[in-house]
Amino acid sequence: MESNGKRVRRDGTVVTSGTGYTTGPIVWGEPGTNGQHAFYQLLHQGTRLVPADFLVAAHGHDPALDHHHRILLANALAQTEALMVGQTEGVPPHQIFPGNRPTNTLLYDRLTPTTLGALIALYEHKIFVQGTIWGVNSFDQWGVELGKVLAKRILPELEAGARGEHDASTAGLIARVGAMRG
Numbered sequence: 001m002e003s004n005g006k007r008v009r010r011d012g013t014v015v016t017s018g019t020g021y022t023t024g025p026i027v028w029g030e031p032g033t034n035g036q037h038a039f040y041q042l043l044h045q046g047t048r049l050v051p052a053d054f055l056v057a058a059h060g061h062d063p064a065l066d067h068h069h070r071i072l073l074a075n076a077l078a079q080t081e082a083l084m085v086g087q088t089e090g091v092p093p094h095q096i097f098p099g100n101r102p103t104n105t106l107l108y109d110r111l112t113p114t115t116l117g118a119l120i121a122l123y124e125h126k127i128f129v130q131g132t133i134w135g136v137n138s139f140d141q142w143g144v145e146l147g148k149v150l151a152k153r154i155l156p157e158l159e160a161g162a163r164g165e166h167d168a169s170t171a172g173l174i175a176r177v178g179a180m181r182g
Contacts, residue, residue: 003024004131027123052103054079158177
């Protein structure tokens with residue numbers, strides 16, 4: 001996908017914290033209930049507001065697992081409700097969370113190649129529109145390009161054991177890789 005992880009707008013001005021927005025929202029996730037134990041606490045109680053999209057299929061692919069799929073559906077819908085309403089009374093302070101956390105629930109019949117393509121197109125368009133509003137170029141990848149240039153310098157060192165000029169951390173890692181690989 002394209003990236004809005006930029007700090008400079010198309011007109012050359014720097015996006016600063018005083019602009020009222022940050023660029024480059026992170027698109028990440030986890031299937032099913034796996035994310036509940038990994039990052040849902042961040043969504044519910046974290047100090048940073050993280051808008052979340054829940055992608056939910058009404059039907060699974062295996063009728064024999066339909067009961068299990070309904071359990072997953074119940075958990076998805078329950079998490080979005082919990083993020084909306086929160087829990088503010090009748091519990092110890094560490095169990096309080098404010099609610100009013102923004103979510104979108106994208107409900108579709110079942111995950112098919114067509115549905116997957118539509119979801120990818122939706123997120124590609126979202127990135128494009130954000131980049132247009134923020135004035136950043138969603139399609140350049142200068143950080144990635146620098147990484148490619150540096151990789152071309154490092155590869156011969158890994159293959160031949162030669163020494164190049166690097167910062168102490170990178171030189172140490174290259175040496176350690178060489179020692180580990182023999």
